[in-house]
Amino acid sequence: MEFITVKKDSNILITISGRLDTSSSDEFLREMTPVLEGDEKSVEIDCTNLEYVSSQGLRIFLMLQKKVVARQGQMTLVNLRPYIKEVFHITGFTKIINII
Amino acid sequence: MKKRFDPVAGCNADIITCITSSEEVRSANDDIQFKVRLCVEEVEENILAYSGTTWLEVWTAIEEGYLAIGFRDGGVKFDPTIAKDPDIMAPVDKRAIGGLGIFICKQMMNVLDYRYEDGCNVFVMKIKLP
Numbered sequence: 011m012e013f014i015t016v017k018k019d020s021n022i023l024i025t026i027s028g029r030l031d032t033s034s035s036d037e038f039l040r041e042m043t044p045v046l047e048g049d050e051k052s053v054e055i056d057c058t059n060l061e062y063v064s065s066q067g068l069r070i071f072l073m074l075q076k077k078v079v080a081r082q083g084q085m086t087l088v089n090l091r092p093y094i095k096e097v098f099h100i101t102g103f104t105k106i107i108n109i110i
Numbered sequence: 111m112k113k114r115f116d117p118v119a120g121c122n123a124d125i126i127t128c129i130t131s132s133e134e135v136r137s138a139n140d141d142i143q144f145k146v147r148l149c150v151e152e153v154e155e156n157i158l159a160y161s162g163t164t165w166l167e168v169w170t171a172i173e174e175g176y177l178a179i180g181f182r183d184g185g186v187k188f189d190p191t192i193a194k195d196p197d198i199m200a201p202v203d204k205r206a207i208g209g210l211g212i213f214i215c216k217q218m219m220n221v222l223d224y225r226y227e228d229g230c231n232v233f234v235m236k237i238k239l240p
Contacts, residue, residue: 032155033123062144064151065210072207079202093144100217101210102198 013041020083021052027059030067039070046073051083058089063097075107084108116165118158118183125154125168129179134170138177142237145218146179149235152211153181153190161185161231176220176236183231189224190215190233 011028022045030038045053053074063071071087078085086108090098098104111132115121129135129150135143157166163185171178193212196205215222221236 031151062147064148065208065214066155068210069207072202072205075202076205076207093141097148097214101196101214102200102205105199106202106205 011037013038015041015045017050020050021054022048022050023054023056025056025059027061029062030060031062031064032066035064035066035070038067039073042070042074046077049081050078051081053078053083053085055085055087056089057087057091057094060091060094063094065101068097068101068103071103071107086110111171112167112169114165114167118163118166121166122154122158125166126150129168129170132170134172134177135179138239142177142239145237146177149215149218150179152215153179153233153235156190156193156211157181157183157185157188157231157233161188163231172239173236176238178234178236180232180234182233184229185231187226188231189226191222191224 011026011030011034014025016023028034075085088110090109095109098109111134113128115125126147130143130147135146157163161183163183165184167182169180190212194209195213196209215235219235220238223234225232
């Protein structure tokens with residue numbers, strides 16, 4: 011997996027590429043730890059090149075959303091591929107995460 | 111396809127590859143292959159985490175219009191089908207972190223079947239072929 015993080019003021023843009031499965035979820039969590047512990051109000055994650063996500067990846071998205079909502083912010087996922095969007099849909103994540 | 115992993119420790123990726131590269135799975139369309147890949151990972155992770163088995167046998171087959179993926183292990187009795195479903199209608203602050211893996215399988219597969227047979231867990235999931 012590859013992650014690119016660009017921070018500006020209280021906004022952060024994260025670009026994720028590759029497969030987010032059991033073997034890469036620990037790395038994703040490490041990369042997201044500054045975001046989890048930070049104070050950014052706007053978190054945007056570009057998923058254009060996210061090829062796959064398992065439940066281990068979903069739980070990290072949920073952790074992020076909980077933290078961002080708790081600080082009155084908003085997390086947005088953009089450009090999810092159709093198969094991945096279906097995973098978010100059947101798990102109810104499309105109801106609790108802003109996806110465009 | 112049928113293959114036994116003994117010992118199974120450290121074989122997570124090999125098990126997934128073994129199943130997804132089988133002729134039965136490769137001959138399915140992209141949508142089914144994606145669902146099988148995801149559900150195999152979720153089931154395998156649960157079995158290895160909760161049954162404590164030292165070996166795992168996996169197989170794939172085409173059965174009466176369904177693609178079937180089977181798992182057999184010698185660990186403690188573990189029935190994934192009785193896992194409590196997460197409350198997917200709960201607001202974000204009430205959503206539990208975890209419990210999604212088997213729920214995804216329940217949504218994506220047409221059949222999940224578990225039995226305890228001759229001291230082994232036998233779990234089979236099936237998805238209907240078009």
